[in-house]
Amino acid sequence: xxxxxxxxxxxxxxxxxxxxxxxxxxxxxxxxxxxxxxxxxxxxxxxxxxxxxxxxxxxxxxxxxxxxxxxxxxxxxxxxxxxxxxxxxxxxxxxxxxxxxxxxxxxxxxxxxxxxx
Amino acid sequence: xxxxxxxxxxxxxxxxxxxxxxxxxxxxxxxxxxxxxxxxxxxxxxxxxxxxxxxxxxxxxxxxxxxxxxxxxxxxxxxxxxxxxxxxxxxxxxxxxxxxxxxxxxxxxxx
Numbered sequence: 001x002x003x004x005x006x007x008x009x010x011x012x013x014x015x016x017x018x019x020x021x022x023x024x025x026x027x028x029x030x031x032x033x034x035x036x037x038x039x040x041x042x043x044x045x046x047x048x049x050x051x052x053x054x055x056x057x058x059x060x061x062x063x064x065x066x067x068x069x070x071x072x073x074x075x076x077x078x079x080x081x082x083x084x085x086x087x088x089x090x091x092x093x094x095x096x097x098x099x100x101x102x103x104x105x106x107x108x109x110x111x112x113x114x115x116x117x
Numbered sequence: 118x119x120x121x122x123x124x125x126x127x128x129x130x131x132x133x134x135x136x137x138x139x140x141x142x143x144x145x146x147x148x149x150x151x152x153x154x155x156x157x158x159x160x161x162x163x164x165x166x167x168x169x170x171x172x173x174x175x176x177x178x179x180x181x182x183x184x185x186x187x188x189x190x191x192x193x194x195x196x197x198x199x200x201x202x203x204x205x206x207x208x209x210x211x212x213x214x215x216x217x218x219x220x221x222x223x224x225x226x227x228x
Contacts, residue, residue: 004160033215042121042218043161043204050214058215090160104149104208104216108160 002026006091006109013081013116021076021112023091029107030096032074033058034066036087037111043090049074050096081116088113119144119209123219130195130226138190138222140205148213150188152181153204155221161204195226 007022025032033048045058049068063085065077074093078085091109094102120143130136142150149168153161165174167183174181178199180191190203202223206216 031214035218040220042206042220043216044218045215048214056214092160098213102214104151104166104206105163106153106161106216108162110160111158 004091004093004107004109006089006112008112009110010113011115013078013114015081015083015116017081019078019081021078021089021091021114023074023076023109024072025074025091025093025107026072027093027107028071029093030071031094031102032068033092033094033106034064034074034076035090035092036060037090038087046076046089050102078114081114083116086114086116119207119212119217121205121207121217121219123203123205123222125222126220127223128225130192130224132196132226132228133194135191135193135195137192138203138224140188140190140219141186142188142205142207143186144207144209144217146210148208148210150183151206151208151216152179152188152190153206155202155204157202164203192224195224197226197228200224200226 004025030051034046035043047066049055089112092106122141124139152164155161165181170185202221204221206218
Protein backbone atom coordinates (compact mmCIF):
# COMPACT_ATOMS: atom_id res chain seq x y z
CA UNK A 1 0.00 0.00 0.00
CA UNK A 2 1.18 3.51 -0.81
CA UNK A 3 -0.58 5.04 2.23
CA UNK A 4 -0.62 8.84 1.99
CA UNK A 5 1.13 10.36 -1.01
CA UNK A 6 2.00 14.06 -1.23
CA UNK A 7 3.31 16.00 -4.21
CA UNK A 8 5.45 17.97 -4.77
CA UNK A 9 8.10 17.23 -2.14
CA UNK A 10 9.77 20.60 -2.64
CA UNK A 11 8.51 23.89 -4.08
CA UNK A 12 9.80 27.46 -4.27
CA UNK A 13 7.31 30.24 -4.96
CA UNK A 14 7.46 33.97 -5.31
CA UNK A 15 5.23 36.17 -3.20
CA UNK A 16 1.78 36.41 -4.78
CA UNK A 17 1.97 33.18 -6.76
CA UNK A 18 -0.61 30.45 -6.28
CA UNK A 19 -0.17 26.71 -6.21
CA UNK A 20 -1.78 23.44 -5.16
CA UNK A 21 -0.30 20.78 -2.92
CA UNK A 22 -1.67 17.37 -3.80
CA UNK A 23 -2.58 14.63 -1.32
CA UNK A 24 -3.95 11.17 -2.04
CA UNK A 25 -4.60 8.19 0.23
CA UNK A 26 -5.49 4.61 -0.64
CA UNK A 27 -6.75 3.42 2.76
CA UNK A 28 -10.38 4.48 2.26
CA UNK A 29 -10.10 6.91 5.20
CA UNK A 30 -12.99 9.35 5.52
CA UNK A 31 -10.99 11.82 7.64
CA UNK A 32 -8.24 13.81 5.95
CA UNK A 33 -6.37 16.88 7.12
CA UNK A 34 -3.58 19.31 6.39
CA UNK A 35 -1.07 20.41 9.03
CA UNK A 36 1.86 22.78 8.83
CA UNK A 37 5.06 22.30 10.82
CA UNK A 38 7.28 25.23 11.73
CA UNK A 39 10.53 25.18 13.76
CA UNK A 40 9.93 25.28 17.50
CA UNK A 41 6.19 24.89 17.10
CA UNK A 42 3.91 21.93 17.11
CA UNK A 43 2.03 20.78 14.06
CA UNK A 44 -0.95 23.07 13.48
CA UNK A 45 -4.17 22.11 11.72
CA UNK A 46 -5.01 24.13 8.60
CA UNK A 47 -8.13 22.44 7.21
CA UNK A 48 -9.79 19.07 7.55
CA UNK A 49 -12.47 16.94 5.92
CA UNK A 50 -14.67 14.16 7.32
CA UNK A 51 -15.78 12.90 3.93
CA UNK A 52 -16.27 13.71 0.27
CA UNK A 53 -17.96 17.09 -0.16
CA UNK A 54 -17.34 18.14 3.48
CA UNK A 55 -14.54 20.46 4.57
CA UNK A 56 -13.95 22.68 7.58
CA UNK A 57 -11.40 25.09 8.99
CA UNK A 58 -8.73 24.23 11.52
CA UNK A 59 -6.56 26.56 13.63
CA UNK A 60 -4.71 28.43 10.86
CA UNK A 61 -6.91 28.45 7.72
CA UNK A 62 -6.22 31.96 6.37
CA UNK A 63 -4.63 31.99 2.93
CA UNK A 64 -5.53 28.38 2.15
CA UNK A 65 -8.42 26.64 0.42
CA UNK A 66 -9.35 22.97 0.25
CA UNK A 67 -11.86 20.80 -1.54
CA UNK A 68 -12.81 17.11 -1.26
CA UNK A 69 -14.47 15.76 -4.38
CA UNK A 70 -13.46 12.13 -3.75
CA UNK A 71 -12.60 10.04 -0.69
CA UNK A 72 -9.04 9.59 -1.94
CA UNK A 73 -7.93 13.17 -2.71
CA UNK A 74 -7.62 16.29 -0.59
CA UNK A 75 -5.68 19.11 -2.31
CA UNK A 76 -4.53 22.25 -0.50
CA UNK A 77 -4.50 25.51 -2.45
CA UNK A 78 -2.38 28.54 -1.60
CA UNK A 79 -4.24 31.48 -3.09
CA UNK A 80 -1.56 34.19 -3.01
CA UNK A 81 1.63 32.94 -1.39
CA UNK A 82 3.27 34.97 1.37
CA UNK A 83 6.66 34.48 3.08
CA UNK A 84 4.76 33.56 6.27
CA UNK A 85 3.56 30.45 4.46
CA UNK A 86 7.10 29.09 4.20
CA UNK A 87 6.76 25.81 6.04
CA UNK A 88 6.58 22.04 5.78
CA UNK A 89 3.08 20.84 4.98
CA UNK A 90 1.79 17.43 5.97
CA UNK A 91 -1.32 15.68 4.80
CA UNK A 92 -2.73 13.10 7.21
CA UNK A 93 -5.65 10.70 7.16
CA UNK A 94 -7.46 8.56 9.69
CA UNK A 95 -10.50 6.44 10.27
CA UNK A 96 -13.56 8.45 11.26
CA UNK A 97 -15.37 7.25 14.37
CA UNK A 98 -18.05 9.95 14.69
CA UNK A 99 -19.47 13.01 12.99
CA UNK A 100 -16.29 15.00 13.46
CA UNK A 101 -14.23 12.47 15.36
CA UNK A 102 -11.28 10.44 14.21
CA UNK A 103 -9.30 7.75 15.98
CA UNK A 104 -6.25 9.94 16.60
CA UNK A 105 -4.05 7.46 14.78
CA UNK A 106 -3.08 9.69 11.89
CA UNK A 107 -1.27 8.38 8.84
CA UNK A 108 1.01 11.11 7.51
CA UNK A 109 2.51 11.72 4.11
CA UNK A 110 6.21 12.53 3.79
CA UNK A 111 5.62 16.26 3.61
CA UNK A 112 5.86 19.09 1.09
CA UNK A 113 8.55 21.66 1.81
CA UNK A 114 7.48 25.10 0.59
CA UNK A 115 9.62 28.22 0.43
CA UNK A 116 8.03 31.56 -0.44
CA UNK A 117 10.48 34.28 -1.48
CA UNK B 118 -6.69 26.98 26.19
CA UNK B 119 -5.67 23.42 25.34
CA UNK B 120 -1.91 23.09 25.37
CA UNK B 121 0.88 20.50 25.14
CA UNK B 122 4.42 21.09 26.39
CA UNK B 123 7.26 18.64 25.85
CA UNK B 124 10.58 18.49 27.67
CA UNK B 125 13.43 18.43 27.21
CA UNK B 126 13.70 20.01 23.75
CA UNK B 127 16.72 17.82 23.00
CA UNK B 128 18.28 14.81 24.68
CA UNK B 129 21.58 13.08 24.02
CA UNK B 130 22.06 9.56 25.35
CA UNK B 131 24.73 6.93 25.10
CA UNK B 132 23.61 3.61 23.70
CA UNK B 133 22.12 1.63 26.57
CA UNK B 134 21.49 4.69 28.77
CA UNK B 135 17.80 4.68 29.72
CA UNK B 136 15.82 7.90 30.12
CA UNK B 137 12.34 9.46 29.92
CA UNK B 138 10.68 12.14 27.83
CA UNK B 139 7.94 14.28 29.35
CA UNK B 140 4.68 15.57 27.89
CA UNK B 141 2.61 17.92 30.05
CA UNK B 142 -0.86 18.78 28.86
CA UNK B 143 -3.75 21.08 29.67
CA UNK B 144 -7.04 20.11 28.09
CA UNK B 145 -10.66 20.63 29.07
CA UNK B 146 -11.54 16.98 28.58
CA UNK B 147 -9.08 14.37 27.34
CA UNK B 148 -10.26 12.01 24.66
CA UNK B 149 -6.83 10.53 24.02
CA UNK B 150 -3.09 11.18 24.21
CA UNK B 151 -0.85 10.06 21.37
CA UNK B 152 2.86 9.55 20.82
CA UNK B 153 4.43 9.81 17.38
CA UNK B 154 7.97 9.33 16.11
CA UNK B 155 9.33 11.58 13.35
CA UNK B 156 12.54 10.86 11.44
CA UNK B 157 14.32 13.72 9.62
CA UNK B 158 12.62 14.61 6.35
CA UNK B 159 9.70 12.26 7.02
CA UNK B 160 6.16 12.52 8.31
CA UNK B 161 5.29 11.52 11.88
CA UNK B 162 4.62 7.84 12.53
CA UNK B 163 2.09 6.72 15.11
CA UNK B 164 3.41 4.89 18.19
CA UNK B 165 0.84 4.78 21.02
CA UNK B 166 -2.60 5.85 22.19
CA UNK B 167 -3.40 6.34 25.89
CA UNK B 168 -6.93 7.06 27.06
CA UNK B 169 -6.99 7.19 30.85
CA UNK B 170 -4.72 7.85 33.82
CA UNK B 171 -2.79 4.77 34.86
CA UNK B 172 -2.75 3.28 31.39
CA UNK B 173 0.56 2.00 29.97
CA UNK B 174 1.56 0.83 26.49
CA UNK B 175 4.80 -0.84 25.41
CA UNK B 176 6.57 -1.43 22.13
CA UNK B 177 10.08 -2.83 22.03
CA UNK B 178 12.27 -0.44 24.06
CA UNK B 179 9.52 2.17 24.47
CA UNK B 180 6.91 2.43 27.20
CA UNK B 181 4.33 5.20 27.44
CA UNK B 182 2.50 6.08 30.65
CA UNK B 183 -0.28 8.54 31.47
CA UNK B 184 -1.35 10.57 34.50
CA UNK B 185 -4.03 13.25 34.74
CA UNK B 186 -1.54 15.99 33.86
CA UNK B 187 1.31 14.38 31.96
CA UNK B 188 2.64 11.46 29.99
CA UNK B 189 6.07 9.92 29.94
CA UNK B 190 7.81 8.05 27.17
CA UNK B 191 10.37 5.78 28.80
CA UNK B 192 13.22 4.53 26.61
CA UNK B 193 15.03 1.48 27.98
CA UNK B 194 18.52 0.64 26.76
CA UNK B 195 18.18 2.79 23.64
CA UNK B 196 19.96 2.04 20.38
CA UNK B 197 21.18 4.52 17.73
CA UNK B 198 18.17 3.63 15.58
CA UNK B 199 15.92 5.12 18.27
CA UNK B 200 17.29 8.55 17.35
CA UNK B 201 14.35 10.67 16.14
CA UNK B 202 12.03 13.44 17.24
CA UNK B 203 9.23 12.20 19.48
CA UNK B 204 5.95 14.11 19.33
CA UNK B 205 3.14 14.10 21.87
CA UNK B 206 -0.40 15.11 20.96
CA UNK B 207 -3.77 15.30 22.69
CA UNK B 208 -7.28 15.03 21.38
CA UNK B 209 -9.85 16.98 23.35
CA UNK B 210 -13.44 15.86 23.77
CA UNK B 211 -14.84 19.18 22.55
CA UNK B 212 -12.52 19.48 19.53
CA UNK B 213 -12.04 15.88 18.52
CA UNK B 214 -11.54 16.76 14.87
CA UNK B 215 -7.94 17.75 15.56
CA UNK B 216 -4.83 16.79 17.49
CA UNK B 217 -2.94 19.41 19.50
CA UNK B 218 0.76 18.71 19.15
CA UNK B 219 3.72 19.59 21.31
CA UNK B 220 6.91 20.84 19.67
CA UNK B 221 8.69 17.55 20.24
CA UNK B 222 11.83 16.15 21.87
CA UNK B 223 14.82 15.51 19.59
CA UNK B 224 16.55 12.35 20.78
CA UNK B 225 20.08 11.44 19.72
CA UNK B 226 21.49 8.08 20.82
CA UNK B 227 25.24 7.77 20.33
CA UNK B 228 26.91 4.37 19.79
